[in-house]
Structure formats: C-alpha cells, structure tokens
Amino acid sequence: MKTSEDFKNFYDTVLIPDTKKLESIRNKIIYSFILVGFLLLMLVTLTLVDLNNMYLLIKYRHLFIIISIIILLSITILYLVVKFYYVIKFKQLIINKIINFIDENLNYSSNKYIDYCTFMKSRLLLSVPNTYSGSDLVYGKALDTNISFSQLYAAYKLKKHTITLFKGVFFTADFNKTFNGQIFVLPDAQEKMLGHMASFIQSLDSSMGELVKLENLEFEKQFVVYADDQITARYVLSTSLMEKITDLKDNIGIDIYMSFINSALYIAIPCSNNIFNPKILKTLLNYEIIEQYFLNLQLLVGIIEDLNLNNNV
Amino acid sequence: MLIIIAIMLILMLIGAVAIVIYNGLIYKNNQVESVSSTVDILLKKRYDLIPNLVNVVKAYAKHEKDIFEKIINLRLKAISEQKLNIEVMSINNQISKQIDCIMAISENYPELKASKNFLHLQKTLCEIEEQISAGRRAYNAAVTDYNNAIQMFPSSIIADLARYTPKDLFQIEQSNKDNIEVKFNI
Numbered sequence: 001m002k003t004s005e006d007f008k009n010f011y012d013t014v015l016i017p018d019t020k021k022l023e024s025i026r027n028k029i030i031y032s033f034i035l036v037g038f039l040l041l042m043l044v045t046l047t048l049v050d051l052n053n054m055y056l057l058i059k060y061r062h063l064f065i066i067i068s069i070i071i072l073l074s075i076t077i078l079y080l081v082v083k084f085y086y087v088i089k090f091k092q093l094i095i096n097k098i099i100n101f102i103d104e105n106l107n108y109s110s111n112k113y114i115d116y117c118t119f120m121k122s123r124l125l126l127s128v129p130n131t132y133s134g135s136d137l138v139y140g141k142a143l144d145t146n147i148s149f150s151q152l153y154a155a156y157k158l159k160k161h162t163i164t165l166f167k168g169v170f171f172t173a174d175f176n177k178t179f180n181g182q183i184f185v186l187p188d189a190q191e192k193m194l195g196h197m198a199s200f201i202q203s204l205d206s207s208m209g210e211l212v213k214l215e216n217l218e219f220e221k222q223f224v225v226y227a228d229d230q231i232t233a234r235y236v237l238s239t240s241l242m243e244k245i246t247d248l249k250d251n252i253g254i255d256i257y258m259s260f261i262n263s264a265l266y267i268a269i270p271c272s273n274n275i276f277n278p279k280i281l282k283t284l285l286n287y288e289i290i291e292q293y294f295l296n297l298q299l300l301v302g303i304i305e306d307l308n309l310n311n312n313v
Numbered sequence: 314m315l316i317i318i319a320i321m322l323i324l325m326l327i328g329a330v331a332i333v334i335y336n337g338l339i340y341k342n343n344q345v346e347s348v349s350s351t352v353d354i355l356l357k358k359r360y361d362l363i364p365n366l367v368n369v370v371k372a373y374a375k376h377e378k379d380i381f382e383k384i385i386n387l388r389l390k391a392i393s394e395q396k397l398n399i400e401v402m403s404i405n406n407q408i409s410k411q412i413d414c415i416m417a418i419s420e421n422y423p424e425l426k427a428s429k430n431f432l433h434l435q436k437t438l439c440e441i442e443e444q445i446s447a448g449r450r451a452y453n454a455a456v457t458d459y460n461n462a463i464q465m466f467p468s469s470i471i472a473d474l475a476r477y478t479p480k481d482l483f484q485i486e487q488s489n490k491d492n493i494e495v496k497f498n499i
Contacts, residue, residue: 177443213454230454231351234447 001302002102007294010101011287018093019284025089029082029280036075043067083280090278091136098294102301103142110276112137113150114170122172122259122266123182126207129154129165136276142301143310147173149300151274168270171300175265176312181232182262184208185245187255188224216242222249236260241307248306251299265309334471341459345480348455352448353397356405359441363388363408366434370415373425377418384411402483405445412438453482 002010091110099108113134120128132154139148149171156163208226212233219242227233237245237260249256257268275296282289304310367381391404416435419425426432460479463472 178440213458215450215454230348230451231444231448234450234454235444238443238447 001298001305004291004295007101007291008287011290014097014101015094015290018097019290022086022090022093022278023284025082025086026278026280026284029079029086032078032082033075036071036078040068040071040075043071086280087277090284091276094278094284094290095136095276095293095297098297099138102294102298103140106138106140106142106147106301109137109139110135113152114148114172118148118172119152119154119170121261121264122170122268123208123261124184124257124259124266124268125154125165127156127165129156131155131157131162134170135274138297138300143304145173145176145304145310147171147301147304147309151276166268166270167272168268169275169300171265171267171269171303173265173304173309175236175260175263176309177236178263179232179236179260180262181227181229182209183212183225183227183233183236183260185223185225185237185258185260187257188220188222212237214242215239216246219243219246222246244307248303251306265307267303330467331471334468335475338459338462338468338472338475338477341455341462342477345452345455345459348448348452349397352445352452355441355445355448356391356397356401359405359408359438359445360388360392362434362438362441363412365430366412366415366438369428369430369434370419370425373422373428374418377415380411380414380418384408384415387411399481399483402449409442409445412442449483456480456482 088110091108095110096108099106114137116132119125119132132152134150134152137148137150141147149169152166152168152170153164154166156165209228210226210230212225212227212230214220214225214234214237216239223245225233225237245258252269254269254271257270259266275293278284279289284290363384367385370377371381387404387408391401391408394401394404419431419435462468463477463479
C-alpha cells in the first residue's frame with residue numbers, strides 16, 4: 001500500500017498542474033457568483049432607494065418581480081451547470097489519478113455504481129427500496145482480490161415523503177475463505193445502552209438468524225453478530241479477524257455494517273457526504289485537502305490488507 | 314374462595330415458568346449435542362484425509378516412519394471411540410500437532426512441496442483445521458451457555474430435578490501449545 005510520503009511525491013509531480021487548472025475553474029465559479037450576487041444587490045438597493053418615487057415601484061412591480069425571478073433562476077442554473085462541469089473535471093483529473101496511483105489494476109467510473117442485485121445480495125437492508133442510485137464506482141483486482149465500491153443511495157418513496165434506507169459508501173470483495181451461509185456483523189447499539197441485558201433482547205430477534213456470542217470482548221461491545229450456523233460464523237469470524245474488524249471500525253470512525261454471504265464480503269458505511277466530490281468553497285491548492293481524498297480512498301482499498309482478504313485459506 | 318383461586322393462579326404461574334425454564338434447558342442441551350455432532354463430522358472428514366496424506370508424503374520422505382506411525386495410531390484410536398468426548402478431542406489435538414509436523418517436514422522436500430496432490434491436501438487440511446477450530450469454539454460457547462443455565466438460579470432448581478450435570482469444555486493441552494520440534498531422520 002502507498003504511504004503518505006509516496007502520495008506527496010505523486011502530488012508534487014503529477015497532481016499540481018491539474019489542481020491549478022481546476023482551481024482556476026473554481027475561481028471563475030466563485031467570481032461569477034460574486035458578480036451576479038452584486039448585481040442583484042444593486043438592483044434591490046436601487047429599487048429600495050427610490051422610495052421617494054413609490055409610484056414607479058408600484059407601477060413596475062410586476063416587471064421587478066419577473067426580472068428578480070429570471071436572475072434567481074439564471075443563478076441557480078449557472079451554479080448547477082458549472083458545478084456539474086467542475087465536479088466532472090475534478091473526478092477525471094484528480095480522483096481517477098489517485099485511484100490509479102493507489103493501485104493501477106483498479107478502474108474508476110464516476111457515473112457507474114454497484115448494481116442493485118449485488119447490493120441486495122448483502123441482505124443488509126430489511127426493506128426493499130423503490131429508489132436506487134449511486135455514483136463513483138471503483139472496481140478491479142487489488143492485491144489479488146476482486147473488490148468494488150461506490151457511493152449509493154437507496155430509499156423508499158412514499159406519497160408525501162421519502163425514507164432513506166441507505167446513503168453512503170458500499171464495499172464488496174471476495175472473502176478469503178470458501179463457505180456457504182450468511183453472517184451479519186452489525187453495530188451493537190443495545191450493548192452500549194443495556195450492557196449484559198442486551199444479549200437477551202438481541203436473541204429474541206431471529207430475522208437475521210441466530211445470535212452468535214463470540215469470545216472477543218472488545219468486538220462484542222461494538223458489534224452484534226447473527227448467523228444461520230454457529231460453526232460457520234466462527235469459521236468466518238476467526239479471533240484475528242474480529243480484532244481486525246474492530247480496528248477497521250476505529251479507523252473509519254463511524255458505525256459499519258457487514259455481511260458475509262457465500263464467500264463474499266459486503267460492507268455498508270453510511271455517510272451523508274460524497275467522498276469523491278470536491279468542495280466548491282475549499283481551495284484545491286491546499287495539499288491537505290487533496291491528501292484527504294487519497295486517505296479516504298486508501299482506507300477503502302486498504303480494507304483488503306486490514307482484513308487479510310488477500311491471504312486465501 | 315378467592316384465596317383458593319389466587320393460590321391456584323400462583324401455582325399455575327410457577328408451573329408455566331418451570332416449563333419455560335425446562336424447555337430452555339432442553340434447548341441448550343440439544344444445542345451442545347448438535348454442535349458436538351457437527352464437530353464429529355468435521356473430525357471424520359479429517360480422519361479420511363490422513364491415509365492420503367501419509368501415502369503422498371511417504372512417496373518422498375520414506376524415512377519419516379515415526380511420524381507416520383504415530384499419526385496412523387492416533388487416527389485408529391480416535392476412530393475407535395464411539396462418541397465425541399474430551400479424550401477424543403485430546404487425541405485430535407495430538408493429530409493436529411502431527412499434521413503440523415508433516416507439513417514442517419515437507420519444507421525439506423522441494424519435490425513434495427511442488428506436488429499437486431500434496432498442495433491440494435495441504436489446502437483441504439488447512440480448511441478443515443480452521444473449521445474444527447471454529448467447531449471447538451462453537452462447542453465451548455454452547456457448553457458455557459448450558460453450564461450457566463444449569464448453575465444459575467432459578468434454572469438450577471429445575472436442572473437439579475432433571476439431573477442435568479455440567480459439561481466439560483474442549484481445551485487445548487499445554488503440550489499442544491508448545492512449538493513443534495521436528496527431528497529429521499536422514
């Protein structure tokens with residue numbers, strides 16, 4: 001896996017010209033907004049200043065409203081178009097290169113995402129979404145292991161509102177052991193609230209299989225495990241893998257949801273932000289901003305080594 | 314009259330609780346038996362592979378008679394036991410150690426290491442070892458659950474009446490935790 005030093009060299013030699021190109025686009029977006037905002041302010045100010053001549057304001061009020069709406073719509077359309085262009089360019093020039101730098105066998109496509117069947121195979125959602133979309137698919141073979149991950153959005157749209165079922169990064173890879181069955185590793189919110197009593201309550205929920213109580217105390221505090229077979233669950237969740245999962249969760253910093261189904265691993269990491277998108281208000285000439293994209297992507301690809309997926313049993 | 318009804322209701326409640334506890338104990342006991350039989354199947358899978366392993370390695374390392382004899386004798390001893398118990402697990406722990414010895418020996422025979430049969434056996438045995446280890450862990454978890462149930466109040470009362478006794482956990486003996494010492498017969 002590449003280090004931060006390797007990335008610094010890569011940034012200095014390859015990425016700086018691209019960040020400068022993108023920064024000039026970003027500056028144009030901001031300047032254009034400042035200009036339009038200023039014009040709008042001028043228009044409003046002039047109208048308000050002419051209070052002495054209220055007759056004009058009342059006579060031309062419809063024209064004023066129409067002009068204001070046109071300006072606001074123009075600003076919105078301009079913002080969306082330029083942002084869209086900026087985001088596409090950023091992904092082509094920066095994200096694509098970072099992914100190839102991390103591992104040249106990985107591919108990236110900004111408008112593809114993990115397909116619905118693969119997502120549903122994970123069985124991490126208890127409901128079936130009627131809205132499914134995503135972006136930023138990374139796929140390929142890194143360290144001899146097939147992996148893919150992307151941003152995903154799954155929701156259930158009702159008449160009056162929408163229930164978000166999942167929004168974040170979804171990761172899938174071949175597991176390093178062959179097995180049949182399903183094992184779910186979920187965040188243990190009840191253990192944090194109820195302590196030892198949590199096991200009793202969790203054992204009553206059989207929708208995902210039997211409750212599996214494991215020996216690693218730290219792992220048990222953070223996760224609850226359900227499986228359709230106790231032995232298969234322990235075959236998959238070895239003592240070393242439990243430690244690695246706990247460390248991975250600490251590195252990512254938020255709750256993660258995992259399932260192991262028929263020799264495949266699925267990880268759902270809920271997050272509201274798109275980790276591939278640039279932030280319009282932050283300059284790209286700051287190395288730490290670009291480095292954060294590398295660290296996020298490296299963290300995801302690094303799951304292979306972190307969980308030892310490239311060592312087949 | 315009211316007192317009689319109240320007493321009857323209390324007795325019915327106690328009876329219901331006793332039935333629930335008793336059923337729970339049966340469930341936990343059956344869990345132990347179920348896991349035990351699965352572990353037994355895994356061990357038998359390994360017994361079936363041992364003669365293949367010995368034949369393949371013997372073709373290249375004819376001198377290592379001691380190890381082959383030891384593992385064959387252990388296998389016969391394990392097969393002769395009717396039911397999985399602590400002694401059978403102890404024999405199997407020794408079998409695991411002998412298999413590790415054979416794998417260590419193979420390092421000294423490059424042709425053996427390159428043999429497809431040997432590589433396939435090695436991979437299969439490794440998988441089965443992992444599954445047996447998982448089975449041991451599952452058995453211990455089931456036994457711990459069962460032992461907790463028969464020793465903790467109030468299920469201990471029902472357990473005593475039903476003559477349930479604690480079960481032993483599968484342990485790895487100290488001698489099996491020690492590093493393998495391989496002596497080459499050259």
